[in-house]
Amino acid sequence: MRLKSTLRVFSPLLLTAALGVTHATGAFAADDSEPDLPRSMTWAAYDVGSAGYAEASAIADAFGRKYGTRIRIQPSGSSIGRLQPLLRDRAEVAYLATEAFFASEGVADFGDRRWGPQDLRTLGGRPSSFGIFTAKDANITSMKELKGKRFAYVAGNPSINLKCDALLGAAGLTRDDVDARMFPTYNATMSSLAQGKADASCTTTTPSQLYELAESPRGIRWLEVDPDDEKAWERLRKIAPFLQPYRETVGAGLSEDNPVNIFAYRYPVLTVKADQDEDFVYNYLKAFDETYPMYKDGTAVMGRWKLENAGTPPVDVPFHPGAIKYLKEKDIWTDEMQAWNDKRLARLEALKAAWKDAIAEGKGKSDEAFADIWAKHRQQAIESL
Numbered sequence: 001m002r003l004k005s006t007l008r009v010f011s012p013l014l015l016t017a018a019l020g021v022t023h024a025t026g027a028f029a030a031d032d033s034e035p036d037l038p039r040s041m042t043w044a045a046y047d048v049g050s051a052g053y054a055e056a057s058a059i060a061d062a063f064g065r066k067y068g069t070r071i072r073i074q075p076s077g078s079s080i081g082r083l084q085p086l087l088r089d090r091a092e093v094a095y096l097a098t099e100a101f102f103a104s105e106g107v108a109d110f111g112d113r114r115w116g117p118q119d120l121r122t123l124g125g126r127p128s129s130f131g132i133f134t135a136k137d138a139n140i141t142s143m144k145e146l147k148g149k150r151f152a153y154v155a156g157n158p159s160i161n162l163k164c165d166a167l168l169g170a171a172g173l174t175r176d177d178v179d180a181r182m183f184p185t186y187n188a189t190m191s192s193l194a195q196g197k198a199d200a201s202c203t204t205t206t207p208s209q210l211y212e213l214a215e216s217p218r219g220i221r222w223l224e225v226d227p228d229d230e231k232a233w234e235r236l237r238k239i240a241p242f243l244q245p246y247r248e249t250v251g252a253g254l255s256e257d258n259p260v261n262i263f264a265y266r267y268p269v270l271t272v273k274a275d276q277d278e279d280f281v282y283n284y285l286k287a288f289d290e291t292y293p294m295y296k297d298g299t300a301v302m303g304r305w306k307l308e309n310a311g312t313p314p315v316d317v318p319f320h321p322g323a324i325k326y327l328k329e330k331d332i333w334t335d336e337m338q339a340w341n342d343k344r345l346a347r348l349e350a351l352k353a354a355w356k357d358a359i360a361e362g363k364g365k366s367d368e369a370f371a372d373i374w375a376k377h378r379q380q381a382i383e384s385l
Contacts, residue, residue: 035283035290037063040070044085044094045268047077051299052268055126056095058298062291069287079109079159086273087118093284095268098159101242101316104348106355108158111374112367116355117348119274121320123285124311125266126304129205129248132167132262136219138199143171143223151178152198154189163265164202166240170225170232194218205251205262213252220253222260241344242266242316250300266315274320281322285311289330307332313340318348347385354381 043060046052053075060071074091076082079099085091094100102108106117134140140149146168153175154160165175181198183189190209192198194216203210205222214220225232227245236243246264249256270288272281289307296303304310311327313319318341319327327333354377361377362370 034067035287036279037067037069037283037287038092038280039068040072041093042072042074042085042091044074044076044082044091044096046082046095046097047075050075051301052095052097054299055268055295055302055305058295058302059288059291062294063287066291066294067287079103083118086271092272092276092280093123094271096271096316097267097269098162098242098265098316100269100271101240102158104317104351106351106374106378108162111371113359113362113370116359117351119348119352120317121272121274121276121281121323122315122317123270123272123281123288123320123323124307125269125315126301126310127244127246127264128267128301128304129246129251129262129264130163130202131205131225131248131260132164132200132202132223133193133210133213133252134200134221134223135193135213136221137217140200140221140223143167143173143225146171146200146223147173147177149178149200150181150198151175152189152192152201153180153182154186155182155184157186160186160203162240163243166236166243167202167223167225167263169239170229170236172235193220205248205254207252210252222253222262224261225263227261236263240265241347242314244314266310269316271317272320276320276322278320278322278325281320282326285323285326289326313337313344318344343385347382350381350385351378354378 043056045056053073056073060073063069063071074085079102082094082096083099083103086094099109100120100122103110103115103118104120106115110116110118132143138149140146153164168174168178181192183192187209189201190203190207193201194209194213210220225236225245233245243263243265245261247259247261248254249259254260292305296305307327307330311323311332324333324341355374358370358374358377362373365373
């Protein structure tokens with residue numbers, strides 16, 4: 001008989017001793033049909049109060065109630081802080097954002113000599129919509145009309161800014177084509193339109209500042225990316241290859257009767273190391289799928305964790321073989337998805353090889369010189385694919 005236990009989501013203050021990583025060992029299950037899980041796990045996630053932490057907590061609660069597994073969620077407000085527990089084998093799974101892509105590419109926080117392209121894999125990720133919004137009274141009706149307009153960026157936030165640049169790229173524009181205004185915080189950036197300090201910016205569709213803009217005298221308008229415009233999507237994906245078309249009906253100024261075609265990225269991204277045990281990944285994803293009815297109503301968007309949506313590419317990093325095995329059993333994984341995964345793996349391997357060449361060439365040179373060397377090698381690797 002399987003022992004029952006009560007789930008505990010530990011905070012770092014309450015549990016200072018790190019839990020060891022126990023892949024699929026010491027696990028228990030009532031019968032062969034249940035996933036074989038460790039008795040305890042550690043997951044890394046965004047800081048307390050974030051959507052990622054709330055979703056990880058709801059899923060952890062479901063794991064505990066159904067399987068008796070104890071989960072410690074280790075929160076961090078920085079991309080490196082979320083990734084380090086995974087890389088140091090102090091967490092089995094990390095609920096990441098776009099830092100999964102940055103880490104695999106060796107860019108942003110991961111472009112200095114301590115890092116470089118990280119060998120990461122995913123189990124899937126929830127689609128999260130993202131787009132460019134404008135003040136309605138700015139009379140901007142298409143992204144091409146953004147040229148020369150005041151566009152608000154967030155200082156020190158490469159995750160958001162990369163997606164903004166990708167959207168501009170879809171219209172054949174770059175940051176140099178707009179009047180880029182850098183604001184010190186996310187809150188200041190999102191509030192800048194209502195305050196008359198900018199004409200456009202980009203983010204998800206549901207921040208409170210956007211609802212305030214929609215109710216303000218300026219009003220709000222979302223700019224569309226035609227899902228059938230192959231050239232626009234080719235330009236966009238050269239900047240951010242993990243994005244996909246998405247028709248959104250939820251958010252400021254949006255409804256079932258007033259949808260918008262924008263894009264979706266994945267947040268959170270369920271991330272593991274490439275060498276994570278295949279059986280562990282398979283059983284984790286099986287448990288994740290089987291507990292879906294228990295957590296799908298945990299937040300307004302958690303219904304998007306259904307594997308038919310979350311367990312498919314494109315996503316920030318390649319899928320782990322253990323995840324692919326389960327997705328094949330569920331008749332979700334297709335030949336087209338496998339082709340995408342093979343291509344994404346080839347890109348990651350090319351970048352890892354390019355990093356070794358850049359390290360060799362940059363030996364003894366300054367950090368600034370190394371950054372230029374790595375940028376050159378990285379671009380050559382991408383263009384060779």
